[in-house]
Amino acid sequence: xxxxxxxxxxxxxxxxxxxxxxxxxxxxxxxxxxxxxxxxxxxxxxxxxxxxxxxxxxxxxxxxxxxxxxxxxxxxxxxxxxxxxxxxxxxxxxxxxxxxxxxxxxxxxxxxxxxxxxxxxxxxxxxxxxxxxxxxxxxxxxxxxxxxxxxxxxxxxxxxxxxxxxxxxxxxxxxxxxxxxxxxxxxxxxxxxxxxxxxxxxxxxxxxxxxxxxxxxxxxxxxxxxxxxxxxxxxxxxxxxxxxxxxxxxxxxxxxxxxxxxxxxxxxxxxxxxxxxxxxxxxxxxxxxxxxxxxxxxxxxxxxxxxxxxxxxxxxxxxxxxxxxxxxxxxxxxxxxxxxxxxxxxxxxxxxxxxxxxxxxxxxxxxxxxxxx
Ligand code: GAF
Numbered sequence: 478x479x480x481x482x483x484x485x486x487x488x489x490x491x492x493x494x495x496x497x498x499x500x501x502x503x504x505x506x507x508x509x510x511x512x513x514x515x516x517x518x519x520x521x522x523x524x525x526x527x528x529x530x531x532x533x534x535x536x537x538x539x540x541x542x543x544x545x546x547x548x549x550x551x552x553x554x555x556x557x558x559x560x561x562x563x564x565x566x567x568x569x570x571x572x573x574x575x576x577x578x579x580x581x582x583x584x585x586x587x588x589x590x591x592x593x594x595x596x597x598x599x600x601x602x603x604x605x606x607x608x609x610x611x612x613x614x615x616x617x618x619x620x621x622x623x624x625x626x627x628x629x630x631x632x633x634x635x636x637x638x639x640x641x642x643x644x645x646x647x648x649x650x651x652x653x654x655x656x657x658x659x660x661x662x663x664x665x666x667x668x669x670x671x672x673x674x675x676x677x678x679x680x681x682x683x684x685x686x687x688x689x690x691x692x693x694x695x696x697x698x699x700x701x702x703x704x705x706x707x708x709x710x711x712x713x714x715x716x717x718x719x720x721x722x723x724x725x726x727x728x729x730x731x732x733x734x735x736x737x738x739x740x741x742x743x744x745x746x747x748x749x750x751x752x753x754x755x756x757x758x759x760x761x762x763x764x765x766x767x768x769x770x771x772x773x774x775x776x777x778x779x780x781x782x783x784x785x786x787x788x789x790x791x792x793x794x795x796x797x798x799x800x801x802x803x804x805x806x807x808x809x810x811x812x813x814x815x816x817x818x819x820x821x822x823x824x825x826x827x828x829x830x831x832x833x834x835x836x837x838x839x840x841x842x843x844x845x846x847x848x849x850x
Contacts, residue, residue, distance in 0.1 A: 481524040481583040482849065486540050488581070490526035493849040494604030496597045497522045498586035499642035500677060500808050500840060501799045502651050502666070503759075503766050504744040506774060508636025510698050510737050511657035511709035513744035516638055517666060517842035518646035523584040523597035524849065527605035530577035537561045540583035560595050563630030564602045567622050573612050580605060587836070590679045591798075591805025595631075596639035599623040600846050608848065616846065617659070619644050634692050635801075646845040653748050657711055664751050666842050671756055674813040676788070678823055679836040680780035682804035691801050694774065697733045701725060710737045736773035740766060760794025760810050767797035767807075776802030783826050784809075784835065791815070791822035808840075 482495065497518040504514035530536070537558050538545045546558035550569070554562035561580065568575045580602065586594040600623055607614050614622075620640035627633050627640070637656055646652045650663040668674055702709050705721050713721045718738045725731050743762050750758040767785050771777040781798045788796040788809040796809040811819050820837045827835055 481522055481540075481585045484540050484583040485524055485526050486538055486581045486583070487579075488526055490581070490850075491528045492605050492608045493524065493526045494601045494608065494846065495522040495524045495849055496600035496604065496643045496846045497646070497843055498592040498594055498597050499639060499646065500592065500675070500806065501638065501642070502808070503747045503763060503797070504638075504740060505766065505770055505799070505802070506694060506698075506776070507711075507737055507740050507744065508638040508656040509634070509695050510702075510741075511711035512737065512741040514638045514654050514656060515651050515664070515744050515747055516642035516646065516654075517651040518642055518648075518845050519586065519592060519840055520843040521585040521587070521592070522843075523582065523586055523594065523601045525580055525582050525598075525601040525605050527578045527580045527609055529609050530579055532577050534577045535561065535565055536579045538579075538581045540581065541588070557598075559631050560598045560627070561602050563626030564599055564606060564623065566630045567626040568603070568606060568610075568612075570625075571622060573607070573614070574610055575606050576609050578606065578609055587679055589683070591800025591802070593639040593643060593800070595627065595633075596623065596643045599626060600640060600643040604846055604848060616644055617661075619846070621659075634695055642845070644846045646842065648844045649842055651751070651842060653744075657709070662748075664748055666751065666756070668756055668810075669813065669841070672813050673756055673794075674811055674816055674839050675841075676793075676809045676811050676816050676819055677799075677838055677840050678784045678788070678807045678809070678820070680778075680784055680804060680807060681833055681835055682778050682780035688803065690776070690803055694733060694776065697730055698737060701730050701734045710734060711741065713738050715739060715742045732773040732775070736769045739769055756810065757794050763795030763797045763808075763810060764789065770798055770802060774802070778804055779830070780804065780827075780832050780835075781807050783830055783832065784823050787823045787826035788819050791819040793819055
């Protein structure tokens with residue numbers, strides 16, 4: 478199949494920018510608790526071409542839906558184009574003059590699969606509009622702007638991981654991000670050199686971000702932090718966990734806190750293990766993360782649990798759901814030569830359970846936001 482860049486409708490454009498989707502190696506639902514995450518960018522990208530208009534209006538055409546949406550500076554936009562309108566809104570809010578533009582979008586990032594297709598769109602659009610306006614905004618400052626667009630314009634209460642991954646990731650590396658200080662470290666993650674691979678399985682189970690369940694998890698964490706008298710759950714570490722749990726009288730809240738606190742530690746342990754050199758060592762940590770999401774955070778569904786079980790039975794070193802949850806994708810760490818066997822095992826388990834066939838692909842860490850032309 479042709480790439481998103483080749484499928485970009487219309488043109489020529491004044492500028493073209495691309496931003497990738499991501500998988501999160503580990504650190505789920507920790508970002509909005511001021512914690513740690515370790516995502517890497519996918520080779521799958523969203524590509525946006527833009528040409529300046531001499532009037533304050535934005536026209537957006539999607540290659541995927543064939544739709545064109547037009548809006549002015551104060552118009553409210555819903556649906557997929559709200560991610561574009563949100564970026565126009567946030568840049569204006571931040572004091573940047575945003576020129577009117579005709580934008581075209583094409584994407585290779587699977588939609589609604591928990592691979593961050595919305596952040597990819599936001600970050601590519603931001604690249605185009607800042608470039609067209611001649612604004613030199615540092616890459617490190619862009620994720621916060623894109624997150625604000627998603628939180629305040631689109632209305633999805635997400636953390637800052639996806640926009641950071643889409644903007645800041647580097648090929649061959651995972652991005653170790655402290656979501657409180659926004660300090661980053663590029664952690665080398667070259668699996669091919671060790672005969673390993675990451676197999677991503679899209680469970681195809683329905684997945685929605687702007688869902689009550691995501692917001693409910695976030696609220697529960699914020700309430701727990703308040704009860705524990707800390708700024709965020711990041712301020713509780715595993716040594717302090719038993720004491721913190723003893724101060725919470727709600728069993729569900731205790732489970733949520735246990736997930737977040739132990740997950741933060743798992744990110745630190747994963748970075749440590751990767752620095753140690755043998756990536757196989759992160760396998761058990763990945764699987765423990767999945768179990769915590771399943772049992773304590775309660776965000777998995779039978780399809781993703783089936784992928785994890787089948788992958789581990791077929792010899793994966795570790796396996797876990799990635800992203801917001803309630804469907805979406807699972808990543809498994811496998812010997813490169815075992816990818817086909819693991820994929821076959823997952824397909825077999827799906828057929829046996831009566832689930833629709835999943836998608837599967839091998840990924841290597843790619844670059845974040847890039848200017849194409
Ligand atoms: C979604 C959100 F957008 C992220 O901010 C993060 O919370 C993730 O779910 C869970 O780790 O992708």
